Amino acid sequence: MLRFTTVLLICLYSAAVIAAGSDPMGVGAALGLSAKQAPAAPAADKPATPAKEIRTQPPQFFDYSTNLASDVFGANLFSGAFARQGATQFNPDYAVAIGDQVQVRIWGAYELDNLLTVDPKGNIFLPHIGPVNVLGVRNQDLQLVVELAARRTFRSNVYTYANLAAAQPVRVFVGGSVHRPGLYSGTSMDSLLNYVDQAGGIDPERGSFLNIQVKRGTDVRAQINLYDFLLDGRMPLVQLADGDVIFVTPRRNIVRVMGLAENPKRFEFTAAHLTMTDLIQWAKPLSQATNVRVIRNSGTVKNLEYYSMEESGRVSLQNGDEVEFTADKKPGTITVRVEGEHLSAQEYVLPYGATLGDLMQNVRFSERSDQESIQLFRLSVKGRQKMMLQAALKSLEVTVLTARSATVEEAQLRKTEADLILQWVERAKSIEPTGQVLIAQSSSRGQLLLENGDI
Template sequence: MSGWPAVQAQSDIFPGGLPATDGNTSYSSQRTTSSDTGPSSAASQGANNGSGSSFSPVVPQGSRTTYTQPQGGGAPAPQVQPSAPQYFDYQSNLGSDVFGAQLFTGAFANAGAAQFNPDYVISSGDSIQVRLWGAFDYDAQLTVDPQGNIFLPHVGPVRVLGERNQNLESVVNNAVRRVFRANVQSYASLAAAQPVRIFVSGFVHRPGAYNGTSMDSLLHYLDQAGGVDPERGTFLAVQVKRGEQVRATVNLYDFLLSGFMPTVQLANGDVIFVPPRQNVVRVSGLVENAKRFEVSSASPTVAQLIAVAKPFAEATHVRVQRNTGDLRNTEYYPLSQASQVFLQNGDELEFTADKKPGTITVRVEGEHMSPQEYVLPYGSKLGELIGHIHFNDRSELESIQLFRRSVQDRQKQILETSLRSLETSVLTARSGSTDEARLRQEEANLTLQWIDRARKVQPLGQVVIAPIQERATLLLENGDVLRIPTRDGLVLVGGEVLFPNAVAYDSRIDLADYINRAGGYTQQADDARVVVARRDGTFEQVNMDRWGTKPVIKAGDQILVLPKVDEKNRQFWKDITQIMYQIAVSAKVVFGL
């Protein structure tokens, strides 16, 4: 061991014995750059310790001797710093409708954190942290030399090239124990993987050479290159090449869908190649991933696409539009046949819910002694439901009310159509003079404000039920509400009366008397337009100015006195009057200007 300072150890620790010292020796190593280990530096260190060794003894106070050595185990690896992420507009990836494009947003481009990969194979240039303690202390970060060795004091070269990371500690420990029989423990770990420069080519946004380490993920280098070009590159078969040999082929869909990313150990000069995109199909409808998907060219099926598109539970069928050839053909299949439907490049798929109704639910409210929710077979009729309801002596069977969502929507559409027509007329009206234009402008502003308020009115959606002897054949719809009125003996009087109120029913008085009992007309009332709304949904319009028979008022009726519209000053009074009447009938409210 020429060139080593004299140390003494007991024979049971060092087999051959060593020159005497105080029996307690410590070594530490500091990592140096390539400029610290050049010929002139080594010669200077050899002159200082009186030998040709590259170690320079430093003796601190106390009984231990500490030696500082440069980077051990041969020539140091080139100091390649990881590439700093360069500017790239990842918004193009975020805005793409191609499945997988959002994978590359710059998050993988940053330098990777240290990680333990048990299957990593040690190669030249890797940094190994070695610690010995006990009767002999040593702490150094060593670089694997081109021969695949690291050099330990008193132990000599230890070959670690080709060893798996999980076996590194046992390899070093076995080498140490061949020299130090007892009282010396060892620990070894991979401190830093070999710095490498990787080429990224093919259909990526920014082909080029990128720096990192051999332990960095394939995603790290792809992200630095801006990611796979979603319009041209493949996500299904990204290749890692070493020379002319393809070392690995990675399917990025596996990472996106299941989190699986194979461990690929990269070496300096490796090439990550993104081949051209394969077949593409577009997916829409009842799916979690409404995207464009890449599919392999080996006759993919709808069943294989379902694994990545993830249809919702309610989806039952798929509509396939074929775009190949001169004609655009459409096909329709149940999902049960998905494995038999083969896809072609350019197909467009829409997942739909084509379900036949089996049952409906109807809610029963009001005066009855039965459950409030009924589940009935599809196609059930009102008479069948009434047969299941238990009425009491307060139930008013003659005035059963039925409310339906589809009717409510239709009433809302009719009202909106009338309001839109009135709005158009107001906005396009012309005036003959400046004074008239000023007057029309004021009227138009008031009318437009009234239109905005009228749009907030919600119709009831009441269905006018036929007489008792015919109502049994009325078909029910899912979501219907059947309301059983109570025999309360009241008549509601509202609208343009002084005191809108509920008046006790009196068979001896007529329509005018009920209006008088509510205080009579207001100044804005139009006694020529009075609406009598029955509980069963029927109604009558009455002109109180005319002679003739007036409708007989029944218990439960609602009397609505509509407001007057000044036809002399209102350019659109007919349209407004008609809409007021629609609101009174569909929502049973009076809506004045």
């Protein structure tokens, strides 16, 4: 009875333990019992792929090729050169601002060498002297302000020296018609061009180079005309503060210049009309320009006008007009060289329209001269011969490369033949024609009109 009770207890214990999913004493294994496998825990969700990091493009890596290739006057000003940071240079009229750093040195009876930052109240604190207000003090007056403050405490034997060490770091908004409007970092002494260049420069198809505004709140503190800088080298220095806005206004009227000019560009003007005199100052026509052609594109009818340079000053231009400077010159004289066996000069200046007979009257022949075998070499004929040779070689290339073959063997032969012919064509392309005109046997050669550059 006792043995039966013991076996029963062991079986009940094992069943309970195995049902619970554990068998710490190995009873179930000894009895051949096994627990049901517990369902596997659900696998944790696969972590989400992290979002791709967005990297901003530094201003100096901006592609300025659009600006450099534009025909708008001033667009090539923004090529990334102004965006590169350089050493801060302080001008004498720079006004000390909050956050600027001032290097103060005091020696004599009392010594101090400290780099001090202008606090939010506009002061720098000097031991034994106290706060000294420098906010708005011009750079050239900073030394005097610190020196007077020191004298109020130290009557004698104390000397001071103060200078600006670093300008306040600022962040400036650049907006309007620029390639990349945004918020850009620099210092209060950096040029306006630095911030506009960081923004990719003025969009040449939308932005104005004549009216760039510097705003602080609702106030317009300065208006910059970049034509003053491009044409006269005048650039006002504007001291920027944190949160200032540089706004490039939309472009106004435009006129295109072509032809014989140093600046064949598109120019902007703000008034309703632009005088030709003002445009000439910007475009700078070349010395050989004698006339100007004006193409009127406004309205539904396209009109052309033609003026001499002397009378063009009274012409008024409108938005969309095109101006082309030309050289309307009539030939007066030509030069002809005479080479070979003769006793005269080698170069002659003749009036336009002179003939070969007129030239021969000025040439003194020697006893060895063969007057019946005269040769003429002409530049215009040389050019036409070159064009005809190139056209013939091009036609030969097309014929060789497009020839068809009926069999594989024939194709191999044609390939070998084509390689040889193409080599010959390449050599023939380097041939320079002489421009020779055959006149030796002509009975009317004396009436042949001469051209400038004939030999």
